[in-house]
Amino acid sequence: MPAIRPATRADLPRIHEVRHGTAENRLTDPSKVTDEEVQWYMDHAIFLVSEDDAGTVQGFTCANHQTGYIWALFVIDAAQRKGHGSALLEAALQRLKDAGHRQSHLSTGAGTGAERFYGAQGWAAMGQAVDASIVFRRTF
């Protein structure tokens, strides 16, 4: 059973491994994600990790409590399809709800497993963004 908890600075090396441990939706330009942004999500917004039964971090999510935006959701390839992604997303949405939101949005690569995952989790595809990714929205 995945266990969800807030991320800490000590998790950052493992979070980096998870971020670069997925075949799909890889960062083509790592400079697009700055250390400042990661730090901001940890200090001010919603930054959660998911641990397996052995206490190893296998996934993480970052969400913006001000806008309702899901900035990141990643589960390392070897631990996918074990419930980490849905548990992280559910926990992030609960925190957005607690912050007063009634909807959330995100974007993900077209034709990826993530696109199918969000469809299965009740997110509605709203069309393609300018970078050809698919924008999803969910009300709750």
Ligand SMILES: CC(C)(COP(=O)(O)OP(=O)(O)OC[C@H]1O[C@@H](n2cnc3c(N)ncnc32)[C@H](O)[C@@H]1OP(=O)(O)O)[C@@H](O)C(=O)NCCC(=O)NCCS
């Ligand atoms: C998308 C992602 C976060 C899903 O995490 P996960 O831990 O594998 O998802 P879960 O185990 O919670 O899956 C729950 C359900 O979603 C659906 N689902 C998940 N991955 C799927 C896939 N690749 N294809 C089709 N459906 C999928 C299934 O219905 C699944 O239930 P099941 O395994 O019992 O059939 C993960 O695959 C990932 O990190 N992908 C690479 C990075 C990425 O694309 N992130 C999103 C960027 S915005």
